[in-house]
Amino acid sequence: MEKMDKPLTKNIRPDRPFATLADYESTGGYQGLRKAIAELQPKDVQQWVKDADLRGRGGAGFGTGLKWSLVPMDNISQTRYLVANADEMEPGTFKDRMLLEQDPHQLIEGMIIAAYAIQAHMAYIFLRGEYHLAKLRLENALLEARSKGYLGEHVLNSDFNLDIVLHTSAGRYICGEETALLNALEGKRATPRAKPPFPLVSGLWGKPTVVNNVETLCNVPHILHYGVEWYQGLARGVDKGTKLFGASGRVKNPGLWELPMGTPIREIIEQHAGGMRDGYKLRGFLPGGASTDFLLPEHLDVVMDYEAVAKAGSRMGTGTLIVLDDKTCPVQMVLNLEQFFAQESCGWCTPCRDGLPWTVTLMKDIIAGKGRMEDLDTLAGLTRMLGPGNTFCALAPGAMEPLQSALKYFRADFERYITANNTIKEPV
């Protein structure tokens, strides 16, 4: 079988812009769907994905099969929805764009199987408005899938019907939060909803709704086609399967690679990304996007598994590393991150709406040489007040992760601004 160690990217090749339907079918495409429809009951599909131990690739790592199994299935005539979260907007994250642009049928097949598993007859792709090329490729792929009978009435001549609608967003980071996404799909301001009830029970227009990340859904066809045992064998660590890992910043070869779960961070930075550019040293990194805690060179041997990265004090998040070099000021880098979060706060709850701009103001003052040592205590206090449990959703706690770890690891950089009024030159 073809390139079995890289199921997600086996169709992505430098010699062509993207995989057409024929390209996709030639490497086993839509075989997973055929198996699901012909041989398996929806509950069986849920069980396969549960047994494979696929965990959500959007950042939180919730069990995908478990999520599906929590959807009420007793009333078969009830409307249920599936939503693919293609609102990739976490700074430093560029993995779903590649999957969407270069192998659109993989997502579509994953969605059809997922919709079959929860018996949803309508599914939405919630796509970032900025992903224009992905929009064109998906529109075309949806038409192809319909004309080949993979989508629409009687999928593959079964009694299962499914339509997929492509919705392009108008841009706001909070739309990636699943309940905010549902409000956006309903044409409202994308503020998060109170949980419970969870979307699995009461989501889009009050109907049971599953929201899965693009990369998560792209794993599903392969689990069905090649089996649970094969899938589990892909990984090197505790978590299963492969994952798209990436690195950006001043590394020699920034990029994206499909690697086994459990790959050491050192391998990603030193081998795949080629190490640091000449003249730069590694100072630290955010392992999985803007809303993860900094780790240091001493953590390079940590492996990319959900628990392993958590044990080191951060989160695997989206798996795309943002690399901090020794000539970039960590305080200014964190200011950039906090400005992003302050701007993108939806304004719904007070700690986030007021706390994030306050964080930005304090940091700007510190950098401008107007800071006091007490400001560092105030910032540390904010990381607690905006932390888990005090806000309506995960945006502000996520914003506090790089700040709290920067205060821990790069405290001297903060203090230098305050004591010596030492404004480090902006990076060039």
Place this chain on the structure above:
Amino acid sequence: MKEQTEKQVFKGLSPAEIREINAEMRHYEDKTAVSIEALKIVQKHRRWVSDECLVAVAELMDISPAQLEGVATFYNLIYRQPVGKTVIHYCNSVTCWMLGSDQIRERLCRHLNVEPGEMSADGEYTILPIVCLGACDHAPVVMVGDELKLDITEDAVNKIFGR
């Protein structure tokens, strides 16, 4: 002045706009859901959403103009002020910032003699910041209209304007 002119000639949404908005409605349980698409459709035809257009769309949706305004102002890609023929979004998120997005912004703005958010005097361009465009392995990046431009250098900025 331009807004004034528009106000005088506004005769409601065009048949094409109404047709496109109505076509979106069948995709959703509830027609309010089309709000964002509707605003984007208006914008595709007129570049931006004027007060008159906003009220007309709200009527079509059966929602109050205030509710639709809440939606319109929430999203980064809905423009409630006139913009140029081409909107240039420069990414200012973390990796692009590290690799020089401030310099790219300055270069863009200096070239057009505008500040971010302003339209160039000839009405051709508007420069706006945007959050991470998901191409961090090619930072810094800008989006010119719908097109992503990778690995932007100061020279590449000149090319955007055809020089």
